[in-house]
Amino acid sequence: MTLGRRGVLLVLAGALGGCSPAALLNTTVSRNGFLVEANIPYGPLPRQKLDFYKPETPRPDGKTVVFFYGGSWAQGEKGDYLFVAQALAARGIAVVVADYRLYPEVRFPAFIEDAALAVRWAADRVGTDRLFLMGHSAGAQIALMLAANTPYLATAGVDRMKLRGVIGIAGPYDFLPLTSRRLQDIFGGAARPETQPITFAKAPLPPALFIHGTGDTIVKPGNSERLAAAWRAAGAPVELKLYPDVDHIDAVGAFADLLRARAPTLADVTSYIDTH
Numbered sequence: 001m002t003l004g005r006r007g008v009l010l011v012l013a014g015a016l017g018g019c020s021p022a023a024l025l026n027t028t029v030s031r032n033g034f035l036v037e038a039n040i041p042y043g044p045l046p047r048q049k050l051d052f053y054k055p056e057t058p059r060p061d062g063k064t065v066v067f068f069y070g071g072s073w074a075q076g077e078k079g080d081y082l083f084v085a086q087a088l089a090a091r092g093i094a095v096v097v098a099d100y101r102l103y104p105e106v107r108f109p110a111f112i113e114d115a116a117l118a119v120r121w122a123a124d125r126v127g128t129d130r131l132f133l134m135g136h137s138a139g140a141q142i143a144l145m146l147a148a149n150t151p152y153l154a155t156a157g158v159d160r161m162k163l164r165g166v167i168g169i170a171g172p173y174d175f176l177p178l179t180s181r182r183l184q185d186i187f188g189g190a191a192r193p194e195t196q197p198i199t200f201a202k203a204p205l206p207p208a209l210f211i212h213g214t215g216d217t218i219v220k221p222g223n224s225e226r227l228a229a230a231w232r233a234a235g236a237p238v239e240l241k242l243y244p245d246v247d248h249i250d251a252v253g254a255f256a257d258l259l260r261a262r263a264p265t266l267a268d269v270t271s272y273i274d275t276h
Contacts, residue, residue, distance in 0.1 A: 140171025
């Protein structure tokens with residue numbers, strides 16, 4: 001049996017005592033071309049910290065991405081996503097990667113409220129009109145809950161309609177009813193529409209890009225298809241990119257050089273940032 005590059009990563013992860021594939025991807029990433037301001041507090045709590053990646057050769061327009069990682073709202077570390085930040089910073093785009101409180105310490109909507117505070121930090125630093133929100137998986141749900149017609153960003157003092165755009169990668173946006181007991185605990189029940197981005201896909205909305213692999217069996221691509229349709233029905237600019245046979249992990253892993261051939265995620269994201 002021949003292993004692909006992602007398969008090799010998984011084998012190595014097991015051999016190295018469970019080191020995550022994301023951490024292994026980071027071992028292949030160049031540390032040149034950007035500076036990092038690490039562990040900046042955006043709130044008073046231990047998980048309310050972020051890393052700010054500043055390109056050594058920034059774009060003249062100062063465009064910046066605030067990235068929220070996935071992990072089923074229960075796991076994840078900002079340092080695991082160096083490979084995402086490096087790919088964008090190497091192209092002159094500044095990147096904020098924020099930690100947020102996780103289950104079981106908190107439940108919905110605390111992680112979204114944390115994310116709103118991180119966006120406020122970024123807005124204060126570079127200006128709301130230079131910001132793109134981006135997330136993968138659970139992080140995409142968080143990003144879209146901020147960008148949709150909800151009060152979270154306004155409560156944090158940010159005008160969501162001044163955002164340059166929001167980019168969701170393999171996100172769950174319309175996933176009721178919840179059958180997992182853990183998800184029911186995280187979201188306070190099996191069928192609460194206020195936990196779903198699609199509930200708030202109502203005008204006015206900022207521009208959006210949705211990316212999803214058709215081979216994703218963890219978060220079905222229908223989530224992105226339905227939210228894109230709702231975004232369009234609300235009269236908002238929206239693009240939907242479906243990648244044939246790409247799975248849940250490769251949709252974001254393709255930011256890294258090692259997995260770049262797996263999906264055109266980086267090219268599509270940078271093209272979207274260029275044109276918005």
